[in-house]
Amino acid sequence: TEDGESWALRPEPTAGIVRAYVQHGMQTLPQPVKLTLTGPMFRYDRPQAGRYREFWQFDIEAIGDPGPAIDAEIIELADRFYRDAGIRDPEIHLNSIGDAACRPAYVAELAAYYRGHLDRLPALERDRLERSPLRLLDSKEPAMVELNAGAPLMTDRLCGPCAEHFAGVRAHLDALGVAYRLEPHLVRALGGGGRYDGLVELLGGKPTPGIGFGLGLDRILLALEAQGAAPIVQPAPVAVVVGADPAATGDRLRIATVLRAAGIAARAELGQRKLGKQLESAARERAHFAVILGDELADGQVQLKDLEAGSQKLVAVDDLVRELERARTSHHHGTAAP
Known part of the structure; x- marks a missing residue:
């Protein structure tokens, strides 16, 4: 601006919700605090089919519960949202990328693996390698399919607490009858969600666990159109x-x-x-x-x-x-x- 201020359009809702959690003292409320937001988001990427520069997202966050049961509830809720919206047979892909204790060593191992095959990486993936090696795991580039098949897996390198937590999430989902498929190359979780246990502290609060998801409403409507279905609206107590x-x-x-x-x-x-x-x-x-x-x-x-x-x-x-x-x-x- 003329005053030298920098403004940004909202790319995703989680950071703003967590900032509000810290700013308004929600850590003093009974935990977890469960919040939801629906509204427009913005991205600078080149527009593609189903990917607009302005898009609408439905977001849910649960802040303050470290246990696996809340993970299972969030996953089941996302699955239920898709089904209630009219999407036929949504498929859940499940993965864990560890935490701050075990993830750094894995990321370093993964980066070393890709650097050993630098000549096979497409230009976009070579750029991502320096910024976020994990993103290469779910690359859609054809050249990456065979390379990723031989990449080390995070699920084989989880620390004890992370392995126990991930097993707990799966046990809860199994008990609820929620079908899922383990996908060790999944980095961006269901609906663009997952855990962010360090974010509250990063934004000035006390160390607090958090988990949530964001679902693109534009993409849901496109999927419904492709299936020849219409959104379902059903009020309930x-x-x-x-x-x-x-x-x-x-x-x-x-x-x-x-x-x-x-x-x-x-x-x-x-x-x-x-x-x-x-x-x-x-x-x-x-x-x-x-x-x-x-x-x-x-x-x-x-x-x-x-x-x-x-x-x-x-x-x-x-x-x-x-x-x-x-x-x-x-x-x-x-x-x-x-």
């Missing part, structure tokens, strides 16, 4: 799955996934907090219902609490979807006939 046992994140995630599969907007409370705090969080979000998991779960039952009416009743897990659907059509929450 909102339910939050909470539990008496703070550590039972897998059970809460499983129930929330069942509800989402039935078309009910739901989330699992994955923070390891007391039940009262979980219910307070659900009420602050103005959720209509809380599905409370307790000792009754062993008998296939849960407590369904109407947060607006204050009523609560015991419901069989197999009947939970039907009860929520009934409550949605009732004019007065909690008054549906048993």
Whole structure:
């Protein structure tokens, strides 16, 4: 500008969301903090089919939870978004690129491998090699296919904590029945997402884990058009799955996934907090219902609490979807006939 200031168009939403998390003291809130944003982004790249200089993106971030269950929830949510939007049979490709402890040594090994084959690298990939060797792994250049097949794999070089975390993510996805394919050459994660555990600290906050995804809405619409489909819009009640046992994140995630599969907007409370705090969080979000998991779960039952009416009743897990659907059509929450 005339005043010597530099301005930039937003290339992606995560950095801005994390900056807001730090600036507004969200680290003092119950963690994880879950945020979403939909809006226009911009890139300087030459426009191509499905890649515009201005494009719209749907973004979700979960900041403050280091566990693998939140990774699985984010992945399942992205898969569910595609399916609910009308995309037929989306395919999940899964990979881990480690963390700050094990990734640097792997990147150095990978760069050395490519430098040993410098004469086979296309010009674009030689330039990327100096800036980001990992990007060469998912190169679409035909000359890179055979070369990448012999490249060292990050998944074989994960440190202990990263290997344990990645195994935990896969175990949660398996338990949820979410199909995926391990793709060791995948660098840019599903929908342009993944973990960014060092970003909060980089932007001035305390060390805080984070994970999220961004989905290109323009590309989804193009995919729907190619499949001859139309976007699906289906309003649904909102339910939050909470539990008496703070550590039972897998059970809460499983129930929330069942509800989402039935078309009910739901989330699992994955923070390891007391039940009262979980219910307070659900009420602050103005959720209509809380599905409370307790000792009754062993008998296939849960407590369904109407947060607006204050009523609560015991419901069989197999009947939970039907009860929520009934409550949605009732004019007065909690008054549906048993």
